[in-house]
Structure formats: C-alpha cells, structure tokens
Amino acid sequence: MILHTYFRSTASWRVRIALALKDVAHEAAFQNLKTGEQHSPGFLAVNPQGFLPALVLDDGQVLTQSLAIVQYLDEVYPEPPLMPDAPLDRARINAFAQSIACDIHPVQNLKVLQKVQTIGGEEARAHWAREVIESGLAASAQLLTSTQSRFCFGDRPSLADLVLVPQLSNARRFGAAIPQRLQDIEAACLELPAFRDTRPEAQPDAPPAAGGS
Amino acid sequence: MILHTYFRSTASWRVRIALALKDVAHEAAFQNLKTGEQHSPGFLAVNPQGFLPALVLDDGQVLTQSLAIVQYLDEVYPEPPLMPDAPLDRARINAFAQSIACDIHPVQNLKVLQKVQTIGGEEARAHWAREVIESGLAASAQLLTSTQSRFCFGDRPSLADLVLVPQLSNARRFGAAIPQRLQDIEAACLELPAFRDTRPEAQPDAPPAAGGS
Numbered sequence: 001m002i003l004h005t006y007f008r009s010t011a012s013w014r015v016r017i018a019l020a021l022k023d024v025a026h027e028a029a030f031q032n033l034k035t036g037e038q039h040s041p042g043f044l045a046v047n048p049q050g051f052l053p054a055l056v057l058d059d060g061q062v063l064t065q066s067l068a069i070v071q072y073l074d075e076v077y078p079e080p081p082l083m084p085d086a087p088l089d090r091a092r093i094n095a096f097a098q099s100i101a102c103d104i105h106p107v108q109n110l111k112v113l114q115k116v117q118t119i120g121g122e123e124a125r126a127h128w129a130r131e132v133i134e135s136g137l138a139a140s141a142q143l144l145t146s147t148q149s150r151f152c153f154g155d156r157p158s159l160a161d162l163v164l165v166p167q168l169s170n171a172r173r174f175g176a177a178i179p180q181r182l183q184d185i186e187a188a189c190l191e192l193p194a195f196r197d198t199r200p201e202a203q204p205d206a207p208p209a210a211g212g213s
Numbered sequence: 214m215i216l217h218t219y220f221r222s223t224a225s226w227r228v229r230i231a232l233a234l235k236d237v238a239h240e241a242a243f244q245n246l247k248t249g250e251q252h253s254p255g256f257l258a259v260n261p262q263g264f265l266p267a268l269v270l271d272d273g274q275v276l277t278q279s280l281a282i283v284q285y286l287d288e289v290y291p292e293p294p295l296m297p298d299a300p301l302d303r304a305r306i307n308a309f310a311q312s313i314a315c316d317i318h319p320v321q322n323l324k325v326l327q328k329v330q331t332i333g334g335e336e337a338r339a340h341w342a343r344e345v346i347e348s349g350l351a352a353s354a355q356l357l358t359s360t361q362s363r364f365c366f367g368d369r370p371s372l373a374d375l376v377l378v379p380q381l382s383n384a385r386r387f388g389a390a391i392p393q394r395l396q397d398i399e400a401a402c403l404e405l406p407a408f409r410d411t412r413p414e415a416q417p418d419a420p421p422a423a424g425g426s
Contacts, residue, residue, distance in 0.1 A: 049312075049352045061301065064356070065315070068307035075300040087288040088274065094281035098314075099262075102278070106319045115341065120332035128328065139262045143277070 007203035010166035020194035104136035220416035223379035233407035317349035346389035
C-alpha cells in the first residue's frame with residue numbers, strides 16, 4: 001500500500017492518522033503541492049485528478065478523497081474502530097467531520113485561496129482564510145454533544161478527531177481563533193503517537209525547522 | 214419526522230431524494246435562504262448553525278449535514294439501499310459523492326459567492342461559480358468506473374446519483390458545461406419519481422414559473 005501525501009496537506013494528514021491508529025503497513029510517496037508535483041505525469045498516472053491524498057492498494061487500485069479512504073480503512077481494518085455502531089451516534093460524528101471537511105477545508109484550500117488572491121490581493125486572501133476557519137470552527141464546536149469527553153465523541157478518537165486536528169493546524173497558520181473546547185481535544189489527541197507522529201512538521205518531506213535540530 | 218428545506222438548496226435536495234426513494238413519511242418546513250429565514254429565532258432553535266438541511270426525528274433529535282443524514286437514513290431504512298456492501302465499491306461511491314459535496318458544492322454555495330462578489334463584483338462571482346463547477350464536474354466524471362451503467366455506479370441509484378443530480382441543476386443555473394456522461398445519468402435519474410418530484414421547481418416553496426400553470 002502506498003499513500004501519496006504532502007506534509008502540509010490536511011486531507012492527507014487525516015489518512016496518515018487512520019493508517020497509524022490502525023497500524024497498517026504502507027509506504028509514502030511525496031508530492032510537493034507547492035512546486036506542482038501533483039500535476040506531474042508520474043502522479044497523474046496514479047490519480048488523473050491530481051489531488052492528494054491517493055492511496056494505492058497492493059493490487060494497484062487507487063482510492064481518492066480522504067473521508068472515503070478513511071471509511072474504507074475503517075471497514076477493512078476494523079481495529080480500533082473510528083466509528084460507533086449506532087446510526088444516530090454515527091450521524092453525529094459524520095456531521096461533525098463534514099462540518100469541517102465540507103464547510104471549512106475546501107473553502108480555504110490552496111487552490112481557492114489562490115483564486116481569492118487573484119481577485120482581491122493578499123489582504124483579501126488572508127482575511128478570507130481567517131474568516132472561513134473562525135466561523136466554521138465555531139459552528140463545528142456547536143455539534144459536539146458533550147463538554148466533558150476527552151475526545152470529540154467519547155473516550156477514544158473517532159473520525160471526528162481525525163478531521164479536527166489537521167484543521168486546527170491550518171487555523172494556526174492563518175491566525176484564526178480556536179474555541180477552547182477544540183484546543184483541549186487537540187491536546188488530548190496529540191498525546192497519542194498516531195496523531196503526534198503524523199503532524200506536518202514530523203513528515204520526511206517537511207523542510208527542516210528554522211534553527212531546529 | 215420534519216425536514217427543514219429550501220427548494221433551491223441542493224444539499225436539501227439530496228435528502229429529499231433519499232426520503233422519497235425510501236418512502237419515509239415526513240413533513241416539510243420551509244426556510245427561505247434568500248430572505249434569511251435560516252437566521253430566524255424559530256429555525257435557530259432547531260439548528261443553531263442556521264444551515265439547511267436539518268432533519269428533526271420523531272423524538273426531537275436534530276440531524277444536520279446532508280451526507281450524514283443520507284447515511285443515517287440508509288442505515289435505519291435500508292430498502293432500497295443507497296450503498297453496496299463491498300468496502301471497495303463503497304469507497305468508489307463515497308469518493309464520487311465527496312468530489313461533489315466537498316470539492317464543488319461548498320466552493321460555489323450562496324455564502325461563498327456573496328463573499329466573492331464583495332471582493333470582485335458580479336463578473337468575478339459569475340466566473341467563479343462557472344469555473345468551479347466545470348472543472349469540478351470534469352474531475353468527478355473521471356471517478357466513474359463504467360461508461361455503460363445506467364446510473365453512476367450500476368443499474369440502480371446510489372448516494373452518487375443523489376449528489377450528482379442536484380449539482381447539475383446548479384451547473385445549469387451558472388451556465389457551466391456538463392460532461393455528456395453525467396447528462397445521460399441525470400436523464401435516467403429524472404425518469405424516477407423520487408428524483409423528479411423532489412426537483413426545486415416541483416417544491417411547494419418554489420415561486421410559480423413565469424407563464425407556467
């Protein structure tokens with residue numbers, strides 16, 4: 001299994017966490033979105049859409065769209081489960097994940113921000129990203145059903161946490177305010193190696209941190 | 214069960230199709246997005262996020278996010294199924310649905326287009342919507358695995374078709390080109406009452422068509 005990924009792609013990070021939580025053996029192939037490697041003939045042969053992430057199964061089948069990939073992994077590698085069994089509980093977790101994966105992330109991804117910059121300049125771009133993320137996270141936080149649980153929904157990570165933590169990394173990049181409850185959940189997640197070791201800055205394709213070791 | 218809907222909300226249309234295909238008894242409550250009824254105290258008491266669709270179950274529980282609602286309905290009312298059983302087949306259908314529900318729809322919804330218009334004016338708005346939909350539909354069409362099937366995936370409608378048909382209605386509104394294969398699938402879907410009777414123009418809250426009966 002090969003995961004095509006980029007350290008800063010938050011959609012790729014969701015899949016990195018799922019693979020790590022479930023301890024699924026895989027290799028990584030790096031596509032630098034900043035230099036346009038996703039449009040290279042090599043990657044387009046894998047995914048004609050040129051989108052990350054893409055997961056190549058051992059038989060050569062290629063899966064795309066991060067939430068579809070995570071659900072596939074959860075069905076084929078059920079332990080530990082990322083979703084509960086009860087339809088209503090599943091609907092709550094799916095709604096939270098989609099409030100980020102549909103309502104926030106696509107509206108502030110690299111492609112969209114480049115379009116905003118073309119129309120309105122750098123200031124419009126920065127304002128756009130911050131506003132989309134701040135209002136979006138406030139809405140997402142309202143979907144949490146408990147103010148006490150360690151993770152988004154209960155005492156172990158679910159699909160909701162896999163989507164939340166990468167989005168908060170983006171929120172910080174753009175200086176967006178993050179509700180305290182979401183920060184607390186993020187801290188709990190980052191205590192787990194599956195979240196911590198898959199962070200952008202811990203990836204082999206991340207540039208060395210300035211002054212870092 | 215009460216579905217809060219607006220005739221032109223394509224996310225609401227997805228849920229209307231699911232309810233119709235599965236013949237689930239429900240009432241409709243109409244929120245006019247154009248006049249801002251989604252921000253009224255009455256609707257905010259139902260869904261504090263002010264988003265459509267929202268499905269109120271008989272016990273008062275409120276479900277949000279259209280794909281989460283459709284999956285819930287598919288799990289609780291399994292006939293006819295909107296998803297196959299095999300994880301790989303499910304991943305293909307989910308990826309197609311998300312290529313529209315994540316990569317197209319949120320980037321061209323009313324809220325985003327209003328922001329684009331504020332930054333760049335009416336021309337920027339129209340260009341933005343058309344470009345997002347055209348490039349998005351071309352990418353989605355690449356995810357279809359058969360050039361022959363009557364519906365997106367196989368000989369009966371799935372989640373993929375529920376998401377596709379409403380998006381094509383938006384494509385027409387903005388004059389975006391639609392791949393022929395997607396038009397053929399749309400025509401097959403609209404032969405079914407569950408798709409035809411849930412169209413925006415067939416809704417009780419749609420304005421009477423100019424010169425229509």
